[in-house]
Amino acid sequence: MEHNVYLTAIEPGSGKSAVALGVMEALASLGRVGYFRPIVAGGEEPDNDIELIRRRYRLPQTYEESYGAVVDDLRAMSDRGRYEELLKRILDAYKRLDDATDLLLVEGSDFSEASRALEFDFNADVANHLGCPVLLVVRGSNRTVERVLEVVQLARGSLTGRGCTILAIICNQVAPDSVDEVRRRVREVADEPAYVLPEVPELAAPTVAEVATAVAAQFLRPVRGAEEPSTRREVGNVIVGAMSLPHFLDHIHDGDMIITPGDRADLIVGSLASRFSGTFPNIAGLVLTGGLLPEPSVLRLIDGLGGTDLPVLAVEADTYRTAATVAGVRGVLTAESDRKVAAALGVFSAHVDRQALLGRIEVTRTERVTPLMFEQRLLERAKADRRHIVLPEGGDDRILQAAEEVLLRGMAELTVLGDPEAVKSQAASLGLELDGLQVVDPQTSAWRDDFADTYYQLRKHKGVARPVAEDLLADGSYFGTMMVYKGLADGMVSGAAHTTAHTIRPAFEFIRTVPGTSIVSSVFLMLLTDRVLVYGDCAVVPNPNAEQLADIAMASASTAAQFGIEPRVAMLSYSTGESGAGSDVDKVRQATAIARERRPDLLIEGPIQYDAAIDPAVARSKLPDSQVAGRATVFVFPDLNTGNNTYKAVQRSAGAVAVGPILQGLRKPVNDLSRGALVTDIVNTVAITAIQAQGLKDA
Numbered sequence: 001m002e003h004n005v006y007l008t009a010i011e012p013g014s015g016k017s018a019v020a021l022g023v024m025e026a027l028a029s030l031g032r033v034g035y036f037r038p039i040v041a042g043g044e045e046p047d048n049d050i051e052l053i054r055r056r057y058r059l060p061q062t063y064e065e066s067y068g069a070v071v072d073d074l075r076a077m078s079d080r081g082r083y084e085e086l087l088k089r090i091l092d093a094y095k096r097l098d099d100a101t102d103l104l105l106v107e108g109s110d111f112s113e114a115s116r117a118l119e120f121d122f123n124a125d126v127a128n129h130l131g132c133p134v135l136l137v138v139r140g141s142n143r144t145v146e147r148v149l150e151v152v153q154l155a156r157g158s159l160t161g162r163g164c165t166i167l168a169i170i171c172n173q174v175a176p177d178s179v180d181e182v183r184r185r186v187r188e189v190a191d192e193p194a195y196v197l198p199e200v201p202e203l204a205a206p207t208v209a210e211v212a213t214a215v216a217a218q219f220l221r222p223v224r225g226a227e228e229p230s231t232r233r234e235v236g237n238v239i240v241g242a243m244s245l246p247h248f249l250d251h252i253h254d255g256d257m258i259i260t261p262g263d264r265a266d267l268i269v270g271s272l273a274s275r276f277s278g279t280f281p282n283i284a285g286l287v288l289t290g291g292l293l294p295e296p297s298v299l300r301l302i303d304g305l306g307g308t309d310l311p312v313l314a315v316e317a318d319t320y321r322t323a324a325t326v327a328g329v330r331g332v333l334t335a336e337s338d339r340k341v342a343a344a345l346g347v348f349s350a351h352v353d354r355q356a357l358l359g360r361i362e363v364t365r366t367e368r369v370t371p372l373m374f375e376q377r378l379l380e381r382a383k384a385d386r387r388h389i390v391l392p393e394g395g396d397d398r399i400l401q402a403a404e405e406v407l408l409r410g411m412a413e414l415t416v417l418g419d420p421e422a423v424k425s426q427a428a429s430l431g432l433e434l435d436g437l438q439v440v441d442p443q444t445s446a447w448r449d450d451f452a453d454t455y456y457q458l459r460k461h462k463g464v465a466r467p468v469a470e471d472l473l474a475d476g477s478y479f480g481t482m483m484v485y486k487g488l489a490d491g492m493v494s495g496a497a498h499t500t501a502h503t504i505r506p507a508f509e510f511i512r513t514v515p516g517t518s519i520v521s522s523v524f525l526m527l528l529t530d531r532v533l534v535y536g537d538c539a540v541v542p543n544p545n546a547e548q549l550a551d552i553a554m555a556s557a558s559t560a561a562q563f564g565i566e567p568r569v570a571m572l573s574y575s576t577g578e579s580g581a582g583s584d585v586d587k588v589r590q591a592t593a594i595a596r597e598r599r600p601d602l603l604i605e606g607p608i609q610y611d612a613a614i615d616p617a618v619a620r621s622k623l624p625d626s627q628v629a630g631r632a633t634v635f636v637f638p639d640l641n642t643g644n645n646t647y648k649a650v651q652r653s654a655g656a657v658a659v660g661p662i663l664q665g666l667r668k669p670v671n672d673l674s675r676g677a678l679v680t681d682i683v684n685t686v687a688i689t690a691i692q693a694q695g696l697k698d699a
Contacts, residue, residue: 003102003103003104003361004098004103004104004105004106004130004131004132005023005027005103005104005105005106005132005133005134005135005167005361006106006108006123006126006127006130006132006133006134006135007019007020007023007105007106007107007108007134007135007137008107008108008109008123008127008134008135008136008137009108009136009137009138009139010120010136010138010151010154010155010158011139012110013139013141014137014138014139014172014173015137015139015141015172015173015197015203015204016049016107016108016110016137016172017048017049017052017333018172018203018333018340018344018347018348019135019137019170019172019197019348020035020049020053020105020107021052021053021056021333021341021344021345021348022344022345022347022348022349022352023105023135023348023357024053024056024057024105025345025348025349025376026352026354026357026358027103027105027358028057028376029376029377029380030102030103030358031101031102031103032100032101032102032103033057033059033101033102033103033104033105034059034061034097034098034100034101034103034104034105035050035053035054035057035059035061035066035104035105035106035107036066036067036068036093036094036097036098036104036105036106036107037049037050037066037067037068037106037107037108037109038067038068038069038090038094038106038108038109038122038123038126039067039068039069039070039071039073039074039090039109039122040067040069040070040071041070041071041110042070042071042072046063047066047067048332048333048334049107050063050066050067051063051334051335052333052334052335053105054066055335056335056341058371060100061097061100065093065096065097066097067093068089068090068091068092068093068094069086069089069090071109073086073089074086074118074119074122087125087126087129090126090129091129091130094106094130103361106126106127106130106132108123108126108127109122109123120158121162124158124159124162124163124164125162127164128162128163128164133164133165133166133167133360133361134159134164134165134166134167135166135167135168135169135170136155136156136159136166136168136169136170137170137172138151138152138155138169138170138171138172139151139172139173140171140172140173140174140175140178140182140196140199141173141174141175141199143174144178145178145181145182145185148171148174148178148182148186149182149185149186149188149189152169152171152186152189152190152194153189153190156169156189156190156192166192167192167357167360167361168192168193168194168195168357168360169186169190169192169193169194169195170194170195170196170197170352171186171194171195171196171197172197173197173198173199173200174196174197174198174199175198175199176198176199179196179197179198179351182196183195183196193353193356193357193360195351195352195353195357196351197347197348197351197352198347198351200343200344200347201236202234202339202340202343202433203331203333203340203343203344204330204331205234205235205236205255205331206234206235206326206329206330206331206332207231207232207233207234207235207331207337208230208231208232208233208235208257208284208285208311208313209231209232210329210331210332211235211257211285211287211313211326211329212231212311212313214325214326214329215287215313215315215317215322215325215326216315216316217287217313217314217315218313218314218315219311219312219313219314220288220293220299220312220313220314230285230310230311230429230430230431231311232336232337232339232431233255233284233285233431234255234284234331234339234340234431235255235256235257235284235285235326235329236253236254236255236256236257236284237253237255237256237257238256238257238259238323238326238327239251239252239256239257239258239259240259240260240319240323241258241259241260241264241267241271242260242319244266245266245267245270248267248270249270249274249280252271252274252280252281252283253281254281254282254283255281255282255283255284256281256283256284257283257284257285257286257287257326258271258283258285258286258287259287259289259319259322259323259326260286260287260288260289260319261288261289261290261292261319262288262289262290262291262292262293262294262314263290263292263294265294265295265298268286268288268294268298268312269298269301271283271286271310272286272301272310272312282428283310284311284431285310285311285312285313286310286311286312286313287313287314287315287322287326288312288313288314288315289315289317289318289319289322290316290317290318290319291314291315291316293314338401338404338405338679339404339405339408339431339432339433342404342405342408342409343408345408345409346408346409346410349383349409349410350410371527371528371529371532371657374525374527374532375527375684377564378563378684378687378688378691379409379411379683379687381687381691381694382411382412382686382687382690382691383409383410383411385694386410386411386412386413386690387412387413387490387491387689387690387693387694388412388413388414388415388488388489388490388491389406389412389413389414389415389489389490389491389492389493389686389689389690389693390414390415390416390417390480390483390484390488390489390491390492390493391403391414391415391416391417391480391492391493391494391686392416392417392476392477392479392480392492392494393417393418393476393494393496393497393498394416394417394418394419394422394423394439394476395418395422395423395426395497396496396497397426397430398496398677398678398679398682399416399496399682400416400423400426400427400430400432400434401430401432401679402679402682402683402686403416403434403437404427404432404433404434405679405683406683406686407434407435407436407437411683411686411687411690412686412687412690413436413438414436414437414438414686415437415438415439415440415483415488415489416437416438416439416440417439417440417441417442417476417479417480418439418441418476419441419443420439420441423439424439440479442473442474442475442476442479443474445479447479447482447483447486447488448470448473448474448479449470451473451478451479451482451486452466452469452470452472452473453466453469454482454485454486455469455472455473455478455482455510456469458509458510459509459510476494477494477498477502477503477505477506478506480492480494481506481507481510481511481670482506482510484511484668484669484670485510485511485668490668490669490689490690490693491668491669491670491671491689491690491692491693492507492669492670492671492689493670493671493673493682493685493686493689494670494671494672494673495671495672495673495674495675495677496673496674496675496677496682497675498675499675500539500540500661500672503670503672503673504520504540504663504670504672507520507663507666507668507670508520511666511667511668511670512666512667513665513666513667514665514666514667517551517554517555517665518547518548518551519541519544519548519551519552519665520540520663520664520665520666521536521537521540521541521544521548521551521552521555521556521663521664521665522536522537522538522539522540522660522661522662522663522664522672523535523536523537523538523555523556523559523560523660523661523662523664524536524538524539524647524658524659524660524661524662525563525658525659525660525662526647526650526651526656526657526658526659527656527657527658527659528654528656529655531633532563532565532633533632533633533634533635534556534559534560534565534567534633534634534635535635535637535643535646535647535650536552536553536555536556536559536634536635536636536637536643536664537552537556537636537637537640537643538637538640538643538644538646538647538660538661539640539643539644539660539661539672540640540661540663541640542639542640542641543639543640544638544639545587546587546588546590546591546594547591547594549571549587549588549591549636549638550591550592550594550595550598551665552636553569553571553591553592553595553602553604553634553636554595554598554599554602555664555665556569556634556636556664557569557599557602557604557634558664559662559664560633560634562691562692562695563688563691565633565634566633567602567603567633567634568603568604568605568627568628568631568632568633568634569595569602569603569604569605569606569628569632569633569634569636570604570605570606570608570610570613570614570628570629570632570634570635570636571588571591571592571595571604571605571606571607571608571636571638572588572606572607572608572609572610572613572635572636572637572638572642573585573588573606573607573608573609573638574609575607575609576607576608576609576612576622576623577607577608577622577623584638585607587638588606588607588638589606589607591606592604592605592606592607603627603628604628605623605626605627605628605629605632606636608622608623608626608628608629608632609622610635610646612629612630613628613629613630613632613635614630614632614635615630616630616631617630618630619631659681659684659685659688662688662692667696668693668696669689669692669693669696670689671685671688671689671692673685
């Protein structure tokens with residue numbers, strides 16, 4: 001059974017790139033995925049969709065391996081004899097990639113270079129030659145319900161008439177108020193499953209950087225081009241500034257691009273002021289036209305207001321031509337378009353039954369688990385039962401960027417701690433939209449007195465006075481942990497800007513451990529190229545005794561099971577079985593006995609060396625009858641020194657992705673971030689914390 005999919009439209013402007021992201025997201029949770037385009041435009045610039053998917057999903061394939069031919073080849077070889085030669089070339093390139101993957105998404109042509117009739121026939125022929133079912137994308141923008149249905153019927157009939165098998169139909173970019181009607185009536189013209197995605201204006205909105213390129217603008221303030229957050233912001237509407245300032249201010253909205261002659265000092269200053277006033281909309285940028293620059297005094301004012309991060313562009317063209325050009329610029333979905341990617345994935349997930357779609361493809365899950373597969377499964381599980389997570393470090397750019405992605409993808413409810421106005425201003429300077437985010441200031445929150453009373457009652461036996469409790473609860477870590485303790489949040493993620501000790505100390509003080517567990521410990525999920533291993537404890541307990549080591553082993557096994565990893569526990573030592581002696585080996589041997597007695601259901605082996613635990617050949621020599629040796633998934637290190645060094649050695653030398661540390665043993669989940677954490681790391685940790693909270697809810 002062919003497990004690949006051919007994604008195609010019948011015209012340009014269908015939003016096929018956004019749909020491709022959603023399909024890849026679904027496929028990535030099931031096996032080693034690849035991406036292939038039979039034909040691309042060619043030229044010096046690489047194909048945007050290939051680079052988007054290749055970089056977004058960290059595909060090991062090269063750019064050259066990702067396509068079969070260029071549009072010029074299609075034109076030159078369109079006569080029958082050479083056309084077959086072209087199809088064979090594409091099939092050969094496809095097979096090379098197909099052999100290295102479990103699932104392959106093939107995205108058809110863009111209908112922007114050759115004739116539409118030629119490209120339509122070409123896509124149908126390639127889908128048939130590759131043996132792929134077709135996922136048809138139909139454009140719904142600027143169309144009535146009747147017209148969308150007509151296009152579905154026409155496209156479906158044309159593809160089936162050429163022998164294609166249609167997997168499903170996606171009506172994309174449909175007017176939001178028409179979605180329900182199209183979804184209901186599309187059954188009149190199609191037998192296959194059909195999904196209807198509403199139009200999301202921000203997906204087509206250009207960024208400030210794209211507008212600057214289109215109008216050949218110069219930035220009045222030095223910026224790092226497309227790398228600066230303010231230039232990555234999407235532009236909503238184009239507003240031409242011509243009226244007086246008071247009336248002009250009544251017409252601006254969030255995300256507007258203001259276009260005005262360069263000598264209109266009143267509108268320039270008014271636009272700059274609106275950006276940081278807090279009482280007016282947050283515009284995206286300002287374009288000064290006519291080759292005119294403001295007076296030196298106004299330029300000095302612009303420089304002085306540089307902290308607002310408002311892009312100010314200057315162009316030679318007049319206002320009319322500039323406005324017409326800007327209005328015609330369409331945004332491109334790129335690997336750097338984090339907000340657009342999250343929005344595209346969010347709308348796909350909300351409106352497409354992914355499991356039903358994958359069932360149509362009849363995919364068989366592979367036993368191999370790649371890092372990408374594991375990450376996608378994490379996100380799926382977090383979204384399936386959304387939990388509420390608190391992020392205390394609202395002043396950190398990475399936290400706000402991660403919060404936006406979490407919210408756009410519907411992974412969790414979020415509370416960020418910080419001054420609401422400061423968070424709002426910071427989000428604006430980063431070009432973020434944080435709809436649905438709750439922002440709480442510990443300094444002024446109505447909860448603070450109650451939290452302080454609770455902390456005082458819990459800790460007064462340790463000599464904590466009531467004023468001290470009130471001071472501590474102004475701290476984000478204490479406040480956020482108390483939200484979790486009181487049930488106002490299901491879990492907390494912190495540490496991007498604070499030490500591990502600062503993050504987890506409050507949890508040790510009053511969340512405490514689950515009954516029957518003597519110690520809080522941690523694990524790292526080590527994402528190797530073909531499997532996921534669990535390493536514990538590599539971050540918290542320096543030198544555990546035998547009882548604590550047994551607790552770490554049992555907790556690590558439970559964590560592994562919670563994340564879909566069958567626990568086979570190796571209690572690591574420098575000796576295997578009965579071959580060695582000494583206090584260190586004896587501690588591991590004793591810990592193994594304790595864990596076996598308390599958890600007879602666990603597969604656990606120890607003491608055992610790392611090579612015997614992971615390598616079947618070594619295991620056959622050293623422990624031939626063990627159910628764990630050579631197949632271990634959970635590795636328990638005898639002390640922090642060994643564990644921390646080993647996980648870092650594997651991470652750096654084997655190219656593994658280390659997810660963690662994940663704290664275990666607490667009654668409610670609190671997790672620590674590395675201070676060098678990337679936005680992706682934060683998103684993954686939020687997902688992990690949400691899944692831990694789901695497990696506690698189900699327990």
